[in-house]
Structures are given as structure tokens and as C-alpha cells.
Amino acid sequence: MRILVTGASGTIGGEVLRQLLAAGHPVRALTRDPARAGLPEAAEVVAGNLAEPDTLTGLFTGVDRMFLAPAFAVARTAEQVVAAATAAGVRRIVTLSSGAVVDDEPGVEDADYHHADEVTVERAVEAAGVEWTHVRAGEFMANTLDWAQAIRTTGVVSSPFGKIASGMVHEADIAAVAVAALTQDGHHGAKYVLTGSELVTPPEQVAAIAAAIGRQLRFEAISPAQARASWQAQGYDPAFIDWMLGPEDAPLAESDFVGAAELTDDVERVLGRPAHTYARWAADHAADFR
Numbered sequence: 001m002r003i004l005v006t007g008a009s010g011t012i013g014g015e016v017l018r019q020l021l022a023a024g025h026p027v028r029a030l031t032r033d034p035a036r037a038g039l040p041e042a043a044e045v046v047a048g049n050l051a052e053p054d055t056l057t058g059l060f061t062g063v064d065r066m067f068l069a070p071a072f073a074v075a076r077t078a079e080q081v082v083a084a085a086t087a088a089g090v091r092r093i094v095t096l097s098s099g100a101v102v103d104d105e106p107g108v109e110d111a112d113y114h115h116a117d118e119v120t121v122e123r124a125v126e127a128a129g130v131e132w133t134h135v136r137a138g139e140f141m142a143n144t145l146d147w148a149q150a151i152r153t154t155g156v157v158s159s160p161f162g163k164i165a166s167g168m169v170h171e172a173d174i175a176a177v178a179v180a181a182l183t184q185d186g187h188h189g190a191k192y193v194l195t196g197s198e199l200v201t202p203p204e205q206v207a208a209i210a211a212a213i214g215r216q217l218r219f220e221a222i223s224p225a226q227a228r229a230s231w232q233a234q235g236y237d238p239a240f241i242d243w244m245l246g247p248e249d250a251p252l253a254e255s256d257f258v259g260a261a262e263l264t265d266d267v268e269r270v271l272g273r274p275a276h277t278y279a280r281w282a283a284d285h286a287a288d289f290r
């Protein structure tokens with residue numbers, strides 16, 4: 001059983017690749033640039049671009065199962081890529097999707113900035129006549145690696161989201177669920193919505209990183225307007241800024257930056273153990289913040 005991992009140099013695909021190799025599965029890994037990707041030697045590394053199906057000739061030959069990510073790379077070519085895969089004999093596809101996808105959404109055009117691509121890819125895979133599983137991940141704990149430079153240089157993390165508790169999920173849990181769906185039976189047609197096992201606010205996350213690296217750190221609450229100015233100065237995608245903070249001419253109110261996400265137990269149902277905590281993630285990544 002040969003498994004193809006796309007997005008293999010990324011946060012989740014990389015972890016899927018490592019877990020599959022550790023379990024002894026033959027794995028082919030896709031990257032646009034093998035020289036830069038630094039993928040493990042045990043993987044069969046293949047060059048190709050999901051957005052340019054002409055570059056994928058031979059990619060699927062001898063492959064039984066595929067992890068398909070990231071959605072933004074393949075949304076516009078999803079039908080072609082999935083058709084080429086199934087024509088070559090791929091019988092099972094596990095997608096990396098988003099917890100923001102909801103099943104009663106009437107159409108892709110109704111999905112918002114951040115998950116329209118996931119809706120498109122999910123639908124292409126469901127229509128392909130293969131076994132499929134969608135791994136709908138919630139907010140990655142790994143997103144807080146964005147704080148690494150500020151933590152190393154100033155010891156201060158600034159955010160307008162200090163009062164929003166998140167059920168963030170460890171990349172190892174997302175990957176472990178994907179690996180289960182790729183390698184075990186009983187996951188066809190499942191849409192797993194993955195969160196961690198607890199709700200954590202940004203000040204609590206900063207405190208967990210401080211404990212992991214043994215240094216005092218400070219969380220600083222800033223207004224949405226201050227966040228917008230900072231992100232614009234750092235060159236963030238304007239559409240991303242509007243999605244996070246509301247459009248500049250109709251920004252979200254401060255009161256919108258309070259709240260809590262919901263937790264699911266899908267990690268535990270699939271893996272038979274609770275999802276990792278943020279403190280565990282911070283310990284796993286201590287070196288990134290030192």
C-alpha cells in the first residue's frame with residue numbers, strides 16, 4: 001500500500017509524512033521544489049505543482065491512497081487532480097479541510113474567505129467515487145509560531161484577541177487522525193472536526209510558552225485598530241486582515257473580540273486518547289521560542 005502525501009513540506013503534511021514513515025508505510029511525497037523542501041530520505045520525493053496538473057504526470061502511478069493538502073493550492077484544479085488520481089488507481093483520499101466548513105452551506109460562493117477552497121476540494125473528492133475522509137481541523141496551535149520572533153526579541157506578545165478562548169489543536173493530533181483514516185478501515189465518509197481538549201486564551205498560551213522555555217513573557221492587549229496598523233506594516237494580505245478584523249470602513253467592535261469556540265471529542269474518538277493540550281504543544285516547540 002503506497003500512500004501519496006501532498007503538502008509534505010508543510011506543517012500538517014510534514015507531520016503526516018513523518019508518522020507514516022515511522023509506522024513503516026511506503027510513502028511518496030509531493031513538493032514543488034525537492035531541493036528546498038528538505039524531506040526525509042526514506043520518502044520517495046516527487047516534484048510537481050497541484051495548481052498545474054500537467055506537472056503531475058506519473059505522480060499517482062502505483063499509489064493506493066492520498067493525503068490531499070493544502071486546499072488553497074488545489075481548489076482551482078481539484079476536479080482534474082482527483083480525476084487523474086482515480087484514473088491511475090487511487091482508491092482513498094483524505095483531505096485536510098477546515099472546521100469552518102459547515103454541511104448545510106448552500107454553495108462555495110457562500111463560504112467565507114478562509115474556507116471556500118476547502119468546500120471546493122471536499123466536494124470534488126466526494127464526487128470522485130473513492131473512499132474519502134475529511135479532516136476538518138480547527139485553529140492550529142502551530143499558528144502561534146508567528147509569535148516566535150517577538151518572544152525571542154522582546155518577550156512581549158501583542159494581540160487584540162486576548163479574550164477569545166480557542167480550542168486549538170496540535171499538528172500531531174491532526175496528522176494522527178489523517179494517518180488513521182489513511183491506514184485503517186472504518187473512516188470512509190467521516191468528517192472529523194478536530195479541536196484540542198481545552199479552551200485557551202492568548203494570555204494563557206503565552207503563559208504556557210513562558211513555562212516551557214523558563215522565561216518571563218508578557219501578553220499585551222491591543223485594539224483592533226492597532227492590530228490593523230501593525231499587520232499592514234508587516235505586509236499581511238489585506239483580505240486576511242479584513243477577515244480577521246472586519247473591513248476598514250465597517251470594523252468589528254471591541255465587543256466582538258470576546259468569546260469561546262466549541263470543543264469536539266473527535267480526536268479522542270479516533271485515537272482513543274484525549275487531544276494534546278497547549279502546554280504539551282509549547283513543550284514540544286520550546287526550541288522554536290528560545
Ligand SMILES: NC(=O)c1ccc[n+]([C@@H]2O[C@H](COP(=O)([O-])OP(=O)(O)OC[C@H]3O[C@@H](n4cnc5c(N)ncnc54)[C@H](OP(=O)(O)O)[C@@H]3O)[C@@H](O)[C@H]2O)c1
Pocket residue numbers: 006007008009010011012013030031032033037048049050051052069070071072073074096097098099114136137138139140143
Ligand atoms: N492555520 C490554521 O489554523 C488552519 C486551520 C484549518 C485549516 N487550515 C488549512 O490548512 C492548510 C495549510 O496547511 P499547512 O499549514 O500544513 O500548510 P503550510 O505549512 O502552509 O505548507 C503549505 C504546503 O503546501 C505545499 N504547496 C503550496 N502550494 C502548492 C502547490 N501549488 N502545489 C503543490 N504543493 C503546494 C507546500 O509545498 P512546497 O512549497 O514544498 O511545494 C507546503 O508543503 C490551508 O489550506 C489552510 O486553510 C489551516
